[in-house]
Amino acid sequence: MKLLYLFSLTLLSGTLAAQQNVNNIQYSKMLKSPDRKEIRIPDIMGFKTLKCDFHMHTVFSDGVVWPTVRVEEAWEEGLDAIAITDHIENQPSKKYVSGDHNASYEIALEAAKEKNILLVHAGEITRGMPPGHLNALFLEDTNPLDVPVALDALMAAKKQGAFIIWNHPGWKAQQPDTCLWMPMHQELFEKGLINGVEVFNEVEYYPIVLDWCLNRKMAVICNSDIHDITAMAYDLEKGHRPMTLVFAKDRSLASLKEAMFANRTVAYFDNKLAGNGEFLAAIIKASVKIVSVGSEGDGKTKSYEIGNSSTVPFDLITKEGAKIFIPSNASVILQLKPDDFKDLTVTNLFIGTGRNLKVTLK
Numbered sequence: 001m002k003l004l005y006l007f008s009l010t011l012l013s014g015t016l017a018a019q020q021n022v023n024n025i026q027y028s029k030m031l032k033s034p035d036r037k038e039i040r041i042p043d044i045m046g047f048k049t050l051k052c053d054f055h056m057h058t059v060f061s062d063g064v065v066w067p068t069v070r071v072e073e074a075w076e077e078g079l080d081a082i083a084i085t086d087h088i089e090n091q092p093s094k095k096y097v098s099g100d101h102n103a104s105y106e107i108a109l110e111a112a113k114e115k116n117i118l119l120v121h122a123g124e125i126t127r128g129m130p131p132g133h134l135n136a137l138f139l140e141d142t143n144p145l146d147v148p149v150a151l152d153a154l155m156a157a158k159k160q161g162a163f164i165i166w167n168h169p170g171w172k173a174q175q176p177d178t179c180l181w182m183p184m185h186q187e188l189f190e191k192g193l194i195n196g197v198e199v200f201n202e203v204e205y206y207p208i209v210l211d212w213c214l215n216r217k218m219a220v221i222c223n224s225d226i227h228d229i230t231a232m233a234y235d236l237e238k239g240h241r242p243m244t245l246v247f248a249k250d251r252s253l254a255s256l257k258e259a260m261f262a263n264r265t266v267a268y269f270d271n272k273l274a275g276n277g278e279f280l281a282a283i284i285k286a287s288v289k290i291v292s293v294g295s296e297g298d299g300k301t302k303s304y305e306i307g308n309s310s311t312v313p314f315d316l317i318t319k320e321g322a323k324i325f326i327p328s329n330a331s332v333i334l335q336l337k338p339d340d341f342k343d344l345t346v347t348n349l350f351i352g353t354g355r356n357l358k359v360t361l362k
């Protein structure tokens with residue numbers, strides 16, 4: 001009896017509530033559901049694979065978004081870490097947006113904590129060539145980098161233990177016909193003031209830079225340098241923004257920094273990977289598995305079911321020149337000879353300038 005009374009009371013109050021709201025009917029189903037797209041790239045060699053973008057702008061330099069939007073985008077696109085790198089020397093909206101060089105970091109920090117995105121405190125030192133543009137990451141305070149001489153800015157960053165990236169080295173506005181490692185870059189590198197270089201920026205790949213990084217033991221970096229809203233700039237339905245994969249001991253800023261100084265990074269752009277062959281081989285081996293072997297076909301070939309658990313698809317060529325495509329997050333059945341699994345060339349994995357990874361799958 002008591003239960004029934006409670007039930008009818010609830011029903012009554014429910015009806016009343018509905019009656020009170022007849023002039024405010026909610027259509028919240030029209031809103032976009034807050035989904036996070038998961039990027040599946042396996043953890044390798046005992047490290048956690050972190051998906052990162054270390055180059056982006058907000059209204060605090062020449063970008064068009066408020067800093068918290070960068071965090072929202074990163075969460076929706078499946079990233080683990082971002083660095084907001086507003087230009088130190090170029091702030092066209094300064095008349096309308098006040099705040100010092102730490103403002104974008106400070107504004108985004110609360111949102112980053114809420115969304116569990118690692119936010120790297122950073123800034124972009126923006127100079128003519130040489131040295132060009134350089135991102136200083138893992139800063140305590142970006143303001144001391146606002147000094148007239150580029151070298152002083154880099155030294156101020158180094159004093160804070162920064163990881164420094166040379167950005168878009170082959171950008172046409174600064175290197176119109178070529179992509180040169182200039183004497184000043186050598187000097188900065190020897191002083192420990194260049195720790196990584198972007199092999200990819202926005203939509204530009206600089207193949208020669210991959211060899212620069214691998215030969216000099218610098219981190220391979222791949223960033224968006226996004227100024228607009230990412231969904232307006234990139235086709236996120238079919239693809240992904242460019243990002244740097246970092247193989248870190250755990251998912252923390254300290255481990256991220258340690259891994260970057262140890263050059264445990266790979267570039268990920270347009271469904272391609274570029275970097276140290278050891279990392280690329282570990283990724284494809286952890287992703288691709290021969291699930292089952294079917295009956296013999298014509299006596300020479302068998303049908304193989306091959307599965308790929310990662311978001312990265314793989315384009316392979318056998319020794320005899322046959323093309324094999326293994327799509328992302330899927331399995332395919334292919335007629336192959338047992339020998340075809342040896343010395344496969346992976347055409348979307350780059351281990352040097354003009355060189356592809358070779359792999360034997362088991």
Ligand SMILES: [Zn+2]
Binds near residue numbers: 124133167168
């Ligand atoms: Zn730049």
Ligand SMILES: [Zn+2]
Binds near residue numbers: 124
């Ligand atoms: Zn930039």
